[in-house]
Every structure is written in C-alpha cells, then in structure tokens.
Amino acid sequence: MTECDYCGNDVYGDEPVFVMEEREFRRVETGAFCNYACLSAYIDDEGLADGAVCEVDVGEE
Ligand SMILES: [Zn+2]
Structure with a gap:
C-alpha cells in the first residue's frame, strides 16, 4: 500500500x-x-505554493 502524505490513508x-x-x-x-x-x-x-505562482497573463486585450 502507498500512504497518503497528507492523511496517511491508503491512496488506492x-x-x-x-x-x-x-x-x-x-x-x-x-x-x-x-x-x-x-x-x-x-x-x-x-x-x-507561497510566492511561487507563475505569472499568468489574464488576456486583457
Ligand atoms: Zn489523503
């Protein structure tokens, strides 16, 4: 079994x-x-994810 890294349950x-x-x-x-x-x-x-967001161009034309 593989344990969930968050809750520890079996991921399957x-x-x-x-x-x-x-x-x-x-x-x-x-x-x-x-x-x-x-x-x-x-x-x-x-x-x-803190401060690691890629800049997304939100298409303002
Ligand atoms: Zn889980």
Missing part, C-alpha cells in the same frame, strides 16, 4: 494523485495523495 482506496519533481534531469516521485483534496490541503499546510 480513493483516486490517487502523485507528485513528481525534477532532480538532476530525472523525475522523482515526491508525494502520493488520496485525491486532489489531500494534495491541496498538504500544499496549504506546508506553504509549498
């Missing part, structure tokens, strides 16, 4: 979502979550 009991990061040009799995809700909560708790 739900709709699993996996996170990968690039490390030295290789993809390395760095997280497993039950679903996007656990992933989102984990990101909020860890502050992983």
